[in-house]
Amino acid sequence: MRRQLLAVSLAVVLSALLPAAAAPAPDRNLGVADCAGSTCHGSIRPFADRQIRQDEYFVWQRKDAHGSAWKTLFTERARRITGQLGWAAPHEAQGCLVCHAHVPPAEARGPRFQNEDGIACEACHGASERWIAEHVNSLKTPEEKRAHGMTATWDARVRGQLCTSCHLGDTSHPMTHAIMAAGHPPLLFELDTFTALMPPHWDVDADYRKRKPVADTASNWLEGQIAATDAWLARLESGALGHGLFPELALFDCDACHHSMNANRWHAGRAPGLSPGQVPLADQPLVLVQAWAGVMSPGLADVMTVQRERLYKQYETDASRLRAQAGELRGWLQREAWGRLRQGSPDAAQLRQVLRRVAQNAESAQGGDFYYAQQTAMAAQVLAAAIGERGGNAAALKGATDALYDSVKNRDRFQPEEYRGALGKLSAAVR
Ligand code: HEC
Ligand code: HEC
Ligand code: HEC
Ligand code: HEC
Known part of the structure; x- marks a missing residue:
């Protein structure tokens, strides 16, 4: 014990004596x-004969919700939310700014940077100090751009993390139950769908494909679910968001608490090993990734099942063990699972099997949970499109995927029976 103390105090003394390695100054925004500028990205119309459109600023400002994210902070609804929370005005509250603007630390702001720009170019493309001049002519390859500090938005893995950080929240962009209870809309995200909805200010044409890697629909879907799983486990592990008698409720299945008590909705398959009446964790993305693993890497999927059940076992012991298990699972997924899942590129028949598993999982969980139902419906749409891309018969699935989508369109009118009926049709269509 004493020796340990001695070692610790020696380390403290040493670290005080040695000059701290100067952290490199961050790139400035x-x-x-x-x-x-009008000759850069500020054209009003896209140029036909250029590599890039050059009307990116116009699209962002006029058509893209990110261009108005700052204005949202001045709406009545936003003020009501921060009022309920007892926070400063929305445009001054860090808890809102992290997602509705781009808020780098003071040393990473250039003289013309302002919060008022909201979620502007550098929020996604990275602080531009080291690439702004060069990217016009001399930075050609994606690697060169990345090396100069540009964010690799073209890489589905990077994009998945980037968008998820705000669209589902992560440890540095926390979306809490308190914010939602105060009136914030619940968050929902699927990478491929939301990229199309932005709308894109880039054209994926032959020239683009020559310059940059392009992820297909199926890998976009996978990367979105991986990023969601990782961010959720990281928040669960951090435990920083737990308070009072209850932990951070945003990490749990919303509809476990927020549903009508008429229907007999509880079902053992939803959370393996949990006894009736416990609040299931919001593990939907993990369940979806597992469907992919079940087809592309069955051995891995079996271990995932064991790991997931372990998480639930620790859940019933105490919070610190649940957090430790979340960390353990996250580390294991990073080491063993994500790399392997990224390797295979499924063909149309394999994607059909993934979709079948997605439908079956949802059916066996009885689909009581609205968010899980929404994720399932989006997965079905996206995977059906991916099947079409790979030469499969997507048209034959359209009736079933559309019916499923319709059944989750409106939260307040959600009918589990109707949803289950649509799931049954989808299962039959992919059988
Ligand atoms: C800095 C946080 C942040 C990042 C990063 C981010 N978003 Fe958003 N996004 C938002 C916010 C906040 C809104 C809502 C803005 C508003 O309406 O005020 C939004 C809105 C959207 C919308 C419109 C949603 C709707 O219901 O109309 C889409 C689509 C979208 N984002 C896609 C993406 C995609 C794709 C990415 C990654 C390439 C991404 N976002 C990255 C914060 C972010
Ligand atoms: C984790 C990131 C995150 C945080 C934190 C966050 N928001 Fe949002 N907010 C979003 C996203 C993403 C959307 C768009 C949701 C969608 O349409 O999918 C949004 C939507 C909204 C909307 C609805 C906009 C519309 O046009 O319908 C309001 C209002 C809003 N946010 C206000 C706030 C306020 C006020 C705070 C701080 C208390 C806050 N937000 C904190 C990410 C966040
Ligand atoms: C919400 C995230 C987001 C914001 C904000 C954003 N972009 Fe993008 N941008 C993307 C994504 C994703 C792509 C597609 C992947 C890629 O090519 O890097 C992209 C692509 C581009 C491209 C590449 C086009 C090509 O053909 O290679 C340009 C240029 C661009 N954006 C400029 C801008 C400008 C200028 C702004 C600000 C006015 C901006 N972007 C704001 C996410 C964003
Ligand atoms: C463990 C149970 C539990 C979970 C899980 C849970 N909530 Fe809640 N929620 C509550 C309670 C309790 C209240 C406070 C009700 C009151 O004040 O009457 C509440 C209030 C709310 C409110 C305010 C309006 C209302 O219905 O009272 C919203 C909106 C909300 N929650 C959204 C969510 C979302 C979205 C999720 C999932 C991300 C979620 N909740 C997860 C228990 C839960």
Whole structure:
């Protein structure tokens, strides 16, 4: 014991004596004004004969919700939310700014940078100090761009993490039950769908494909679910968001608490090993990834099942063990699972099997949970599109996937029976 103490105090003394390795200064964000010149990205119409459209600023400002995310903070609804929370005005509250703007630390702001720009170019493309001049002519390859500090938005894995950080929340962009209870809309995200909805300010044409890697629909879906699983486990592990008698409720299945008590909705398959009446964790993305693993890497899927059940076992012991198990699972997935899942590229028949598993999992969980139902419906749409891309018969699935989508369109009118009926049709169509 004493020796340990001695070692610790020696380390403290040493670290005080040695000069601290100077952390490299972060790249500075120069602000949207530096991107929006009319000969740069501020054209009103896309140029036909250029590699890029050059109307990116116009699209962002006029058609893209990110261009108005800052304005949202001045709406009545936003003020009501922060009012309920007892926070400062929305545009001054860090808990809102992290997602509705881009808030780098002071040392990473250039002279023209301003919060008012909202979620502007550098929020996604990275602080531009080291690439702004060069990217016009001399930075050709994706690797060169990345090396100069540009975020690899073209890489589905990077994009998945980037979008998920705000669209589902992560440890540095926390979406809490308190914010939602105060009136914030619940968050929902699927990478491929939301990329199409932005709408894109880039054209994936032959020239683009020559310059950049392009992920297909199926890998976009997988990367979105991987990013969601990782961010959720990281928040569960951090435990920083637990407070009072209850932990952070946003990490649990919303509809375990927020549903009508008329229907007999509870079902053992939903959370393996949990006894009736416990609040299931919000593990939907993990269940979806497992469907992919079940087809592409069955051995891995079996271990995932064991790991997931372990998480639930620790759940019934105490919070610190649940957190430790979340960390353990996250580390294992990073070491053993994600790399392997990224390797295989499923063909149309394999994607059909993934879709079948998605439908079967949802059916066996009885589909009481609305968010899980929404994720399942989006997965079905996206996977059906991916099947079409790979030469499979997507048209034959359209009736079933559309019916499923319709059944989850409106939360307040959600009928588990109707949803289950649609799931049954989908299962039959992919059998
Ligand atoms: C810095 C946080 C942040 C990042 C990063 C981010 N978003 Fe968003 N996104 C938001 C916010 C906040 C809104 C809502 C803005 C508003 O309406 O005020 C939004 C809105 C959207 C919408 C419109 C949603 C709707 O219901 O109309 C889409 C689509 C979208 N984002 C897609 C993406 C995609 C794709 C990515 C990754 C390439 C991404 N976002 C990255 C914060 C972010
Ligand atoms: C984890 C990131 C995150 C945080 C934190 C966050 N938001 Fe949002 N907010 C979003 C996203 C993403 C959307 C768009 C949701 C969608 O349409 O899918 C959104 C939507 C909204 C909307 C609805 C906009 C519309 O046009 O319908 C309001 C209002 C809003 N946020 C206000 C706030 C306020 C006020 C705070 C702080 C208390 C806050 N948000 C914190 C990510 C966040
Ligand atoms: C919400 C995230 C987000 C924001 C905000 C954003 N972009 Fe993008 N941008 C993307 C994604 C994703 C792509 C597609 C992947 C890629 O090519 O890097 C992209 C692609 C591009 C491209 C590449 C086109 C090509 O053909 O290679 C340009 C240029 C661009 N954006 C400019 C801008 C400008 C200028 C702004 C600000 C006015 C901006 N972007 C804001 C996410 C964003
Ligand atoms: C463990 C149970 C539990 C879970 C899980 C849970 N909530 Fe809640 N929620 C509550 C309670 C309790 C209240 C407070 C009700 C009151 O004040 O009457 C509440 C309040 C709310 C409110 C305010 C309106 C209302 O219905 O009272 C919203 C909105 C909300 N929660 C959304 C969510 C979302 C979205 C999720 C999932 C991300 C979620 N909740 C997860 C228990 C839960």
